[in-house]
Amino acid sequence: MKNAIFYFSGTGNSLQVATDIAEKIGECEVLNLAKYNTNNEITAERVGLVFPVYFWGIPNIIARFLSEIKLAGNPYLFAVVTCGNTVGASLVQVNELLRAKNFKLHSGFMIKMPENYIVKYDAGSKEKQQKRFDDEALQVSAISKVVLNKIEQPLAKSKYLIDTLFGKPVNRSAAKDFPTNDINFRVNALCTGCGKCERICSVGNITMINNKPTWNHHCELCLGCLQNCPVEAINYGNKTQKRTRYTNPHVQL
Ligand SMILES: Cc1cc2nc3c(=O)[nH]c(=O)nc-3n(C[C@H](O)[C@H](O)[C@H](O)COP(=O)(O)O)c2cc1C
Ligand code: SF4
Ligand code: SF4
The missing domain is CATH 3.30.70.20 (Alpha-Beta Plaits)
Incomplete structure (x- = not known):
């Protein structure tokens, strides 16, 4: 396949985004990264990662996956983080892990989706959820154009200073548990x-x-x-x- 998108998803938001982008860019495999045998080299021309933000940063499985994967050649690399509110340091963390392997993230996006951290929050009313799904469709179109044209651009940032500055330590500390x-x-x-x-x-x-x-x-x-x-x-x-x-x-x- 020409393109590959790897996703991790607990309640489907990231899977929806991965599937929608794959449909737009075409010739794209959508793969559950939790089930992927990382001994297999990834040979796609465009490689995407779609996952939820956890405690201002990346899920543990994303750190493991990025440290294990083998990328062939010089693929265009992009990531899309789904979140309830803020991207935190997650895209910066992905880029750091790729840089450790002499690759880099060419573009990184955040899409707000219904909140699934039910331990603390509700997902919001059906109307609020629908508004996010409507916005998702628009953002997926814009992201797909960037990806198709292999555009290199700055990674999406949180509008808050606190999770930008402290996202990584907060995330790594919470993720230990x-x-x-x-x-x-x-x-x-x-x-x-x-x-x-x-x-x-x-x-x-x-x-x-x-x-x-x-x-x-x-x-x-x-x-x-x-x-x-x-x-x-x-x-x-x-x-x-x-x-x-x-x-x-x-x-x-
Ligand atoms: C353990 C956990 C921590 C989360 N932490 C954050 C967070 O720090 N910021 C945020 O905006 N959303 C947070 N969320 C919400 C999810 O990132 C968001 O709802 C995401 O779209 C869920 O994607 P999924 O359906 O693919 O699992 C958290 C969710 C979980 C389960
Ligand atoms: S919360 Fe833990 S046990 Fe439950 S589905 Fe996710 S990874 Fe599995
Ligand atoms: S906890 Fe729920 S999903 Fe799991 S076996 Fe029981 S009924 Fe089924």
């Missing part, structure tokens, strides 16, 4: 044992034991299991019982 933050997941009596949470977890962090999920402490904190449970049987401590679940309506994980 992500693998074991899954000790906070609770499953209640509503669980039917359907196994969807196990199937949805792209890093294989859930095992069904006696028809109930158990978490294996290599979590990415994507919240996909909690948000996708059809009967809302999963909660994060006592923080999510009253919040409305969110999954992106345009894609199937």
